[in-house]
Amino acid sequence: MTIIEVKNISKKFEFYRKQQGLLGSFKSLFFREKLYSDALKDINFNIKEGEIVGFLGPNGAGKTTTLKILSGILHPTSGEAKVLGFTPSKREKEYQKQFALVMGQKNNLLKDLPAIESFVMYRDIYEVPEEDFNKNLEELAGLLDIKDFLDIPVRKLSLGQRMKCELIAALIHRPKVLFLDEPTIGLDVVAQKNIRNFIKKYNKESKTSIILTSHYMEDIKELCERVIIINFGKIIYDDKLDDLIRKYAPYKLLKITFNENGVRKEDVEKYGELDGFTPYSCVIKIKREEAKNTAASILSSNLPVDDILIDEIDVDDVIREIFGR
């Protein structure tokens, strides 16, 4: 079942240019040059029920703009978005009760009060019945392990604890669609992992469709089977994460360890481009289709091989390469 449908969406932003300095400021009082930037250019994609899709792209690529359009904050300049059959920009209450947007850099909790007060406020704003609220809160608080600090003012909490509370505040009305904009930003490795595990479990149990943006590849690798890559307002890739590596990384890495006798550089160089070398280990970049044969010929050569491993290029490097173009 398709939950999110995005058809030919474009978005232009207006902005003004100001000449540098005081004189420029005076000039801009009377005359401003109006310019447009294309934040999104003809975007298309569909997302099914229960799917977690990763949005990748450098800063300013259009990820947040897309999420804002899907949440109804921004109207698209052209094209059509449908989520759960609703047009987000109409801001219908029925739609608003069924989705949530969590932004890692913004907070929706009242920081001077314990988180529980914010939860109660959102319970009533979203008109969640008392019983459902108690059940949800019990479950979410258990999953995220926050029962100990429900009654401490939010400003006294650590960033990781606060983020957990932000997630609960967003999920208190059991949204069918969830937009997560960098939910793990600024968190330490352990806290990131906690949030990730939670999202995974929550998605599995409640069949929520999730769009996730993150600059941490770990988040994407662990949560998303499918990724959409945006750059300069255009979708440049929309498919499985595994296929991304196959498609964009024509090389595999041959990681070889040698025994105590060691090797000379020129003995291994002839097999392919070196990606790292010491006399006792080396990494060779090899064309995907030749990887097996090369590994075999290295094994059958008289090199003192101790161990050999054929590995994929790290997805971080693949993505960096794509954006670098």
Add this chain to the structure above:
Amino acid sequence: MKKYLTVINVYWQRALTYRSTVFAYRVGEMAEVLILILMWSSIYDKQDVIKGFTLPEMITYVLIGNLFNAITRNFLTHIVASDIKEGRLSTFLLQPISYFNFILSRELGRLSVAFLMSISSQVIVILFFLSKFILNSDIIYLSVILLMIILAFVSELLISYLIGLIAFWADEVDGIFTTVDRLRKFFSGGYFPLNFLPPIFVTASFSLPFAYSFFVPAQLYLKKIDISAGIRGIFIQLIWIALLYGIIRLLWRRGLKKYEGVGI
């Protein structure tokens, strides 16, 4: 309805966590009233009546007027302006609650604490000057005053909200806000009774919304204007409220378009 009560409740709690700040504000308020009384007392040293005001009338004017002012005042402008400038408005656009209603309930919750303490501090000052304070127990006058104060509270809220909305277009609203605030204080009769000035100022202030939070109800309290003038004032207030609400709706729609266009 329940959601608004909850918002009021939550912001009441929040205001209570800032008890000491709320209290600190009251010190300044009380000091201002005392300074005004001190000033008028020394002006009245050589004469008994100035422009029709006796000293007890003047002291009553200052005390009761500041009490009314404490009830009707708010600090909404900064909240609205910073929500717009810092993009917090976005979070409200995606929740099933209107921003206007949220902000009003939130302000009611926040005010209730500041408000109660403000009233009590003004009442304390009044008790202190009770010998010079003129009591009015005319139930008809008092009910007209009550209605006028409630309407003044609403129109002050709308004015502040309206100025806050200017943040959609201007980079900051502090300048406009301060200017309006000074004019407001002058036209409300907060510096001195407006009938110290040529009659044109009184006429002008009757047709503006500001005088209804200070000068007009204080004059009613002192029975210096009659009840019919008070009732006429209430109609003018109602017209202002309708007008302000209309302008707010218009600005809100246009502002939102701009907000979306720039993508703050």
